[in-house]
Amino acid sequence: MAALLAALMFPTVLAILPLGFPVAFTVLGVALVYAVLGQLAGVFDLHLLSALPIRVLNLMDNDILQAIPLFIYVGAVMERTQMARDLLGSLASALGRRPAGLALATLVVGLLLAPTTGAIGATVVALGLLALPPMLSAGYDRSFAAGIATAVGTLGVVLPPSIILILVTDQMRIAVAAVQLPGGATSAFLMRKLYLGMVGPVALVVVGYLAVVLWRAVRRPDTVPAHPYAQSAGRALLNIVPPLAIFAVTLYAILSGRVYTVEAAGGAAIAITAWALVRRELTLRALGDVVRLVTRISGALFLLIMAAGTFSLVFRGFGGDRLARDLITTTLPPEAAVPAVFAALVVFGFFLDAIEIVFLVVPVAVPPLIALGGDPLWLGVLVALTLQTSFLLPPAGFAIFFMDQVRRNIGADEITMFTIYRGVLPFAAVQIVVLGAVLTWPVIATWLPGQN
């Protein structure tokens, strides 16, 4: 009975989500309903729920997650001032004289914006609204324009200092702690190591995206026409260099281990504020907009974490984690366990955004893989890469739905869901190749963190 209820919890959430009630409330509500059902059936003790307030209080004390509102703040300042728009405009003027210049500009802006938002949906929408209209009016192939905007929007999952990677670190620590390694040699799962581990795979992904763009520029230049757009070189540099420099310094400070991620995030927030002040864009009113935006986005994000915490508490109460472990470790041959788990992860990516998956699925599915001998760092990298890939996969990838919203928003009726599918395909292919490579050669992920 307990096993049946545990097994039904995930499908119930997935069935109710399309009704459109907020995701966080759906997840925590379904968990509560199952807890009551379990109590009635005599296989669940409602007193287990007394751990719920403790979980929220522990979340308040969690200091890894402090960096999240800070990175959201950086993104909010760039979005609410003209900074992101000017950056795209200036990059377009610098690169736009050649075919596919606008697409490259989109890629660079995406690299800067994406890590600062926790939700893939939000990044895809922000980037789509920013980059899709100029590409369409320049006469780009619609499907390619929608494809690159969607794909670049998902880079936020994998590109340090991604908020999602912070969440993965948090959950991997718990997963590692849950597995008693023989000899008791538990090594801490460090955020910096995960960031370093992402460098190799992300480089491959970005090179792949570049190849897709350049291939088009060379073979089909008429579909990505040049877009001459006059702007003085001085003006362009002033728009491009400071945000890029802030991003580069922050990343270097974190990766080199000189400062903690939280402090670097705070530094980036202060630097971006100072630059916005110098640009005379940060009026009191604009700053008010920014802090309100940060407050509500952080609120929504942390509520998702609480919801996932509620869900996993009840799921564990039914013994669901043991069930999943037995399923993974005994019914599958060991060499099939890792691919099977990550295939399941792809399916979840069709329904849920990254935060929910990290908090719902990782604590259940990853400990058995560690117990089977998987390197936690490698598994963490794979989790991030798999999530990003699943968001891009037609027909149901999460990011694709959000691009569909964008095109409705900007009234681009000539773009259909199918147009987006076609545009996303080459980028999804890049993802699958990189994912396969990291699965086959873990050293792509583990080499750099092993160096220092």
Next chain:
Amino acid sequence: MAWLVLAVVVALFAQWPVREWFGSVTRLHIALNDYGQLFHATVFLVGAAYALAIDRHVRLDAFRSRFGARWRATIEVGGHILFVLPWLAVLAYFGADVVARSVSTWETFPETGTPGYPLMRLAFVVFVVLMAVASVARLLRATALFAPQKGT
């Protein structure tokens, strides 16, 4: 309340220069760390209620836009009564003890001994209360749609 975001930014960043110049065991560094944590928690707790009040929590929108107004209102009402309010009730029921104990002994931050840890517990209380108010407000707003309207 949202302006607290700036306090989070300053407190969490300032840890670095303070540690470099004065060392990590100084009072100032520890206080920045602890109160930065408190501000950070307050921001996301208040933010969760704020997002609910103005209806900005993440939804799966693909199908919802095709439902009629009545259907959508029914889902809202059901969701708040079945999901949101019971969850808040569980937090309040099981959380009351922890909060009361913390406030009555006025405990310090664990590990560091900085005074004022019960403020953290009180932020939790504020969270539950604000969420409940916001949830009831959304609920009433949704039920208003069921009232007979002229011309419909």
